[in-house]
Amino acid sequence: MEITGDEIRRRMIEHESLDPGGLKLVGATITGRLDLTDVVAKKPLVLHDCTAEAPVLLGRAQFSLLDLSGLAAPMVEARGLAVDHHLRLSGARLSGAESIDALHMRIGGSVYLDEGFRAAGTVTLSGSRVAGVLACQGGRFEDGLNLVDLHVGDGIFLSHGCEVSRGGSLAALRMRGTRVDGQLILRAGRFVSHDVAVDLRHMSVGRELFLPFESVEGLIRLEGLTYEGLPRDATVDEWLSALPLRTPNYATQPWTQLAAAHAAAGHERDVRRIRVAQQRDLRRRGQLSRWGRVWHLIRGVTVGHGYRPGLALVWLAGVLAVSVGVVLTSGAVRCSAVEQIGYALNVATPLVKVDTARCTVDTATGAGQLVLASTWLLQVLAWAFATLFVAGFTGLVRRNA
Structure with a gap:
């Protein structure tokens, strides 16, 4: 079945004449450009396993539900898109150098980039608001995933087969300034870069953080990251190894956050270990004067910086x-x-x-x-x-x- 992009646009503009289930196409080939920019249609749009020869344009459009599962297209441009319920791109295959450009979306449900989703280019959801979950289990992002200043309500799942890679100087997974009210789960994912693989600077996690360092192939930035409870999927020893060796430079906050989490759990022995390891990292990579390093060394050798009197x-x-x-x-x-x-x-x-x-x-x-x-x-x-x-x-x- 073939259908033109103009025909789909016409039907969605005239959405009042559609069935309450909206417009649903399965396995269709969309010819021409599918341009739904500024279309306001309070009905679902479902394009299952469809193929588009040109980029799909959804800028500032509004739908009650948008399901593009299995879509094959060069890219999806969705700046300012608003969806009352879910946005699905499960199993989609996007081949453009910029696969998804979706700044400042407003999604009332969840976003699904899972179940075999593939993006050859960059995927950007920065500045968006997602009330439910962002699910990327089994998704492959070959040129980075940008989730800067995102706000997600229930959780972010970059786990169980999610693969994010990128060359160059930018981090493969960028989540700087992002807020998630629920969990952040990177369990059984894979994040690869020759430089910084994961950037979690100034991120806020309202509940548990699941961060196995074995999933990260490259450096990780943690300055300003906050989370509730103890971090999961990595032992204290793994954190004590990762903070001085897997981060680009010394920063106080990741150490104090880790120590505070263990202090709240009553793990005083681990708190002392964390504090002593922090001071070693400060002496090795921190900005201390020559005499400051000497005095720091003396305090470390003699009293363990006050934690081993x-x-x-x-x-x-x-x-x-x-x-x-x-x-x-x-x-x-x-x-x-x-x-x-x-x-x-x-x-x-x-x-x-x-x-x-x-x-x-x-x-x-x-x-x-x-x-x-x-x-x-x-x-x-x-x-x-x-x-x-x-x-x-x-x-x-x-x-x-």
């Missing part, structure tokens, strides 16, 4: 052991061996004092002078480690930078 006690014990070793091996301290140990602890321990009145140091010898100098230095270090322990324990040196 027990490390300072280990260092303090090491200082005491060195003090005892210096005193016992110097031969310049005159008293018994037990008293020499007490003397070494006395001069190096900030808080504990023992009676070592009978011990004297022969300062006339080089060994005695070395003992005095080394114990002074060790006392400074002991005070420093004790202070760091107290500060780390009370949280005074924690910096969520």
Whole structure:
């Protein structure tokens, strides 16, 4: 069956004469250009498994339902399209360099780009509003999927066979600034780029985030991404590996979001691990001065940036052991061996004092002078480690930078 694009336009303009089910064509070949720009038809338009030789133009058109399942065409232009219920492109095959240009759509139901949908060119739904779900299970997007500043009510499903790829500098999947009130699911999908594969910057997910890093072949941008609950489909260890190694640069917010999610779940041990890993990433890739890096390293080694204050006690014990070793091996301290140990602890321990009145140091010898100098230095270090322990324990040196 053949039908001209002009005939379809005429029927939809005269939609009042149509059956309440609207216009339905199955397996038709549409000759000429199907131009439904600015057509307002409060009836369904169903073009199942139809073939169009020219781009399908739907700019600013209005329908109660639009079903283009199985459509074979160069592209669909649908800027400003309004549909009261669902927009279906399940199984459609679009061959143009720009397969879908659908900025600022208003869809009262759901959008389906699934069940074998194929787009050789770019698919853009940016700035649109979808009340239901955006379903792309089993869809293939060969030159990127742009979902920038999208608002979706129930959920976005880029899962179970959804494949998005792109060459060049732009991300394969771009969702910057998008808001989804429900779930974002990338489970069992595949997202491929030589640079950034997935861009989720400043995205808001109202419920769970399902993000398996194994599905992403390339870098991922997460700055400003927020979500409810714990992220799913990736372990804490996988997040601790992905954030420093799979993101283009250091950013504080993805670390703090992850830590806050685990804190809300009561996983304090994981929160400490996340915070320490964040500080390592800050030191490696953050914008710190030379002295800032030195101090950052000292805090990391001594107290784990305030999250492992027990490390300072280990260092303090090491200082005491060195003090005892210096005193016992110097031969310049005159008293018994037990008293020499007490003397070494006395001069190096900030808080504990023992009676070592009978011990004297022969300062006339080089060994005695070395003992005095080394114990002074060790006392400074002991005070420093004790202070760091107290500060780390009370949280005074924690910096969520």
